Amino acid sequence: MQGRRGRDLALQALLAAALLAALWWLLDVTAANMAERGIRSGFDFLKEPAGFAIGESLLPFDAADSTLWALAAGLANTLRVALPAIIISTLLGTLIGLGRLSPNLLLRGLCTAYVETLRNVPLLLQLLAWYFVVTDLLPLASEALQLAPHVFLSKSGLSVPWPAGGALFDLPLRGEMGIAGGAALTPEFLALLLGLSLYTAAYVAETVRAGIQSVPRGQSDAGRALGLTRVQLFRLVLLPQALRSIIPPLTNQQLSLTKNASLAVAIGYPDLVSVANTTLNQTGRAAECIALIMAVYLILSLLTAWLSAWLERRTGRWAQRS
Amino acid sequence: MRLPNITRGLLAVIALLLLPVAPSSAGKTLDQVRQRAQLVCGVSTGVIGFSSADSQGRWSGLDVDVCRAIAAAVLNDPNKVKYVPLNAQQRFTALQSGEVDLLSRNTTWTLTRDASLGLTFTAITYYDGQGFLVPKKLKLTSAKQLKNAEICVQSGTTTEKNLSDWFKAQGIKIKPVVFEKFEASIKAFFSGRCQAYTTDASALAFIRSKEAPRPDDYAILPELISKEPLGPVVRRGDDEWFAIVKWVIFALIEAEEYGVTQANLEQMKASTDPAIQRLLGRAEDSGKLLGLERDWAARAVKAVGNYGEIFQRNVGSASPLKLPRGVNALWNKGGLMYAPPVR
Numbered sequence: 286m287q288g289r290r291g292r293d294l295a296l297q298a299l300l301a302a303a304l305l306a307a308l309w310w311l312l313d314v315t316a317a318n319m320a321e322r323g324i325r326s327g328f329d330f331l332k333e334p335a336g337f338a339i340g341e342s343l344l345p346f347d348a349a350d351s352t353l354w355a356l357a358a359g360l361a362n363t364l365r366v367a368l369p370a371i372i373i374s375t376l377l378g379t380l381i382g383l384g385r386l387s388p389n390l391l392l393r394g395l396c397t398a399y400v401e402t403l404r405n406v407p408l409l410l411q412l413l414a415w416y417f418v419v420t421d422l423l424p425l426a427s428e429a430l431q432l433a434p435h436v437f438l439s440k441s442g443l444s445v446p447w448p449a450g451g452a453l454f455d456l457p458l459r460g461e462m463g464i465a466g467g468a469a470l471t472p473e474f475l476a477l478l479l480g481l482s483l484y485t486a487a488y489v490a491e492t493v494r495a496g497i498q499s500v501p502r503g504q505s506d507a508g509r510a511l512g513l514t515r516v517q518l519f520r521l522v523l524l525p526q527a528l529r530s531i532i533p534p535l536t537n538q539q540l541s542l543t544k545n546a547s548l549a550v551a552i553g554y555p556d557l558v559s560v561a562n563t564t565l566n567q568t569g570r571a572a573e574c575i576a577l578i579m580a581v582y583l584i585l586s587l588l589t590a591w592l593s594a595w596l597e598r599r600t601g602r603w604a605q606r607s
Numbered sequence: 608m609r610l611p612n613i614t615r616g617l618l619a620v621i622a623l624l625l626l627p628v629a630p631s632s633a634g635k636t637l638d639q640v641r642q643r644a645q646l647v648c649g650v651s652t653g654v655i656g657f658s659s660a661d662s663q664g665r666w667s668g669l670d671v672d673v674c675r676a677i678a679a680a681v682l683n684d685p686n687k688v689k690y691v692p693l694n695a696q697q698r699f700t701a702l703q704s705g706e707v708d709l710l711s712r713n714t715t716w717t718l719t720r721d722a723s724l725g726l727t728f729t730a731i732t733y734y735d736g737q738g739f740l741v742p743k744k745l746k747l748t749s750a751k752q753l754k755n756a757e758i759c760v761q762s763g764t765t766t767e768k769n770l771s772d773w774f775k776a777q778g779i780k781i782k783p784v785v786f787e788k789f790e791a792s793i794k795a796f797f798s799g800r801c802q803a804y805t806t807d808a809s810a811l812a813f814i815r816s817k818e819a820p821r822p823d824d825y826a827i828l829p830e831l832i833s834k835e836p837l838g839p840v841v842r843r844g845d846d847e848w849f850a851i852v853k854w855v856i857f858a859l860i861e862a863e864e865y866g867v868t869q870a871n872l873e874q875m876k877a878s879t880d881p882a883i884q885r886l887l888g889r890a891e892d893s894g895k896l897l898g899l900e901r902d903w904a905a906r907a908v909k910a911v912g913n914y915g916e917i918f919q920r921n922v923g924s925a926s927p928l929k930l931p932r933g934v935n936a937l938w939n940k941g942g943l944m945y946a947p948p949v950r
Contacts, residue, residue: 322703322725323843337767340757340782348771413791420800426757427745440800441757462745462756462802472800473784550762550787553795559785562696563762569724571700 315572330568331356337563339555341471352564359560360581366477366554367543373482374542375535378489385494396490403487409548411484416476416552423472426463437464442471473554477546485542489535496531497523528600536593540586547582557581636708636841636848637681637898645687648674649707652692653789655813656922656930657713657733657837666690669921670711673732673839673856676907677709680855680899685910695764699724702842709852710840713807715765720840727849730856731838732914733922734934734943736831737769738808740815743826745802750830757782759801761792766806769833793818803828807835813928851897857946858904861886862913864937864946869912872905886949893949904949914944 319326335355338348343361346354384396403411420440424430429439435456437444444457447468457467500523508518549556558578565574640646650658650670658668666688675685693701693712702710703725713735714720716728739758741747753774760766762785774781784801786792796804797820804814811827819825839856841849862868865883867875876887884890888901897903911917918935919925936942 319703319725324703324725325723336771338771338781338783340784348775416791417794417798420795420798425799426802440798460755462754465755471784550785551791553759553784553786553791555785559762559787562787563767563785566695566762566764567719567768569699569720571696 319572324569326570326573328573330564330570330573333568335564336567339560340553341469341474341555352568355560355564356557356577359555359557362554362560363543363546363549363556363558366474366481366549366556367546370478370481370485370542370546371539373478374485374489375539377482378486378538379493381486381490382493382497385490386497400487400490403484404491408480408484408545409551412476412480412548412552415480416472419472419476419479429459429464435467439464440472442469442475444469471554473549473552476552477549477554481542481545484545485538488538488541492531492534492538493527496527496534499530500526525600529597532593532597532600536589540589543585543589544582636845637851640681640708644682645689646674646678646681646709647689647691647707648677649693649698649701649710649712650674650690651712652694654713654810655817656809656926656928658690658692658711660690660692667921669733669917670713670839672911672917672921673711674709676859676911677852677855679906679910680858680903681851683900683906695762699726699840702726702840705842708841708848713837714840716836716838717765725843726840727843729839729841729849729853731836731943732856733809733837735807735809735835735837737766737805737833737835738811738831739828740796740804740811740825741802741828742799743824747803747826747828750803750828750832751777751779753781753803754779755781756802757784757800758803758805759784759786759792759796760805761786761789764806765833765835770805773832809922809928809930812930816929817927847898851899854897854949855903855907856914858886858907858949859911859914859917860937860944860946861949862904862908863915863944864939867908867913868916869908872909876905882948882950891950 316326331353332351334349335352336348337355339346339355339358339362341362342358343365344354344358346358381396381399384392385400387393387396423438423440426439426441429437429441429444432438435446435458437457437459441463444464444467446454446456449455455466455468457464457469459465504522504526505518508522513521546556547558550559550562561574561578565571568574648671650666650668653659654668656668658666658670660666671690674688674690678688679685691701691707693707693710698710698712698714699720701707710726711732713733714728715735716731720726721728739750739753741753747753750773758770758781760770760783767783767785770781770783784795786795792804793814795801797818804811806814808827808831815822815825815827839852841852861882865875865880865886867883867886872887875883876889878884878887881890885893887905888894888903892901894901894903900906912920915937918932922928922930923932932940932942934943936944938945
């Protein structure tokens with residue numbers, strides 16, 4: 286037994302070493318090829334001024350700031366849309382998933398129709414559709430709708446007052462070019478948030494439905510025999526057991542959502558990929574920019590996976606306690 | 608569907624990585640082109656007047672004619688060209704990795720691109736500049752009035768940087784709305800999302816006349832905010848190929864200067880003007896110096912006409928774009944087109 290274990294370990298170590306060697310070789314050949322062709326490489330461009338503007342940014346950004354800061358602003362924009370979309374899609378998806386189990390025929394039918402439609406149309410098309418619906422419907426910036434004092438709605442988005450330090454507020458006002466000042470939720474942001482949330486909610490709904498149906502029938506029968514109400518039955522018996530099978534696939538969906546947020550570039554939202562694309566074009570550093578994007582998405586995914594594992598352990602304990 | 612750009616970019620990077628480590632020797636591109644009897648030309652995915660494919664897949668445009676002229680000079684057949692449509696992100700990697708022999712794709716000549724990508728710009732085939740298209744309703748007469756405006760722009764070009772530079776110099780704040788695809792950027796602008804659209808002036812005229820729901824509702828502002836010299840690019844380290852591409856273009860410009868056209872080529876061969884005799888290979892054998900046949904320049908002109916004819920047919924008065932010659936006229940007619948002498 287001991288000998289076999291040792292042999293297994295040695296084999297695994299060998300495999301890992303071979304993988305690392307292959308990776309090193311690939312990097313080495315790429316670097317050699319690039320040097321041979323006189324292609325500049327390296328990450329020094331990250332410290333140079335970006336030189337381009339970003340339309341909307343959570344982080345204060347100016348064209349004179351470094352490229353690294355531009356990419357950080359892009360990442361912040363990705364998270365700005367991904368995090369709310371994760372929350373909305375989880376809540377909406379859960380409701381629809383429960384709706385699919387409802388005894389009410391109309392509700393069940395509607396929820397099924399929602400899931401089947403949204404899941405079977407490519408996300409990119411949905412995003413473009415939402416975007417053009419939103420921009421076509423809203424009035425021109427020069428004819429913005431005033432919803433409340435200093436709150437405007439137009440093709441430039443929803444403009445609201447925004448704190449500008451101390452007790453001062455940066456107020457949106459009508460200017461020559463439409464609305465100036467304040468903070469705006471742009472049509473790009475709204476379309477992306479809407480598209481991602483609704484699309485992912487369809488997958489979440491299926492996950493929730495399948496999770497609840499995976500709890501053996503005997504459990505609900507037993508709960509009813511004990512005289513639990515439907516709400517009690519769901520909260521105390523079904524949900525704790527279902528959660529254990531829901532959380533891992535749910536994490537996958539939310540991971541996909543974060544990665545799908547990179548479709549932002551199609552509808553003009555300046556997310557990480559959009560900013561990295563522009564950087565790639567200004568600097569010509571294709572290998573470096575793509576490596577950076579991959580590294581960032583890898584880190585985001587690992588973080589999410591880690592969070593999910595933590596949640597799983599917690600719900601496991603909760604399920605055992607209850 | 609997911610991460611389309613990353614996947615595409617990744618494939619290009621993998622292509623770069625799988626290259627043989629052996630150095631490229633001089634003259635390699637010419638030998639390869641001859642061996643496969645085909646020129647592989649990187650073009651755009653569709654810019655009317657420069658490179659675009661019709662419903663039958665036939666490519667045409669100013670950049671395409673440059674490819675055809677080179678194929679005629681090298682292979683004696685302007686049709687022996689394979690066109691590889693490349694987007695702005697792919698174009699340099701495709702050339703670096705050897706996927707294409709030549710990049711003829713409305714690409715702006717800048718220092719960064721010329722000095723750090725392992726590539727060399729050959730000659731300028733079109734002098735462009737970046738301009739603005741605006742709805743007439745806003746009653747703008749100058750780009751300086753675009754304060755706080757949202758400006759729609761397609762990503763992947765020098766455009767975004769010019770935009771930021773110019774407005775910074777004017778002390779004006781603007782908001783770019785950056786789209787990956789041309790179609791989406793145009794659709795957003797014409798639906799009123801932005802107060803202005805910016806790109807090279809050569810494309811603005813086309814966008815206004817062909818894409819606008821009502822062309823008369825839109826105007827092009829007078830300012831050009833940048834210099835956009837466009838021209839073909841080749842890999843570094845192959846000086847022979849570099850010289851061929853450069854001199855085919857110069858020959859097309861010189862042909863216009865001496866009045867040699869597609870139609871009068873045969874009569875011109877009998878001309879007694881020494882400059883024309885040299886250009887058409889009747890006097891010294893300039894082809895030998897380039898590694899080409901004696902009549903290389905005559906073949907190029909026979910295939911696509913001289914530079915002036917190429918211009919008129921693709922972007923000038925005989926085309927839907929109807930662009931004026933402007934700075935793209937010959938140097939002796941008030942423009943910038945000047946070729947070193949073929950001698």
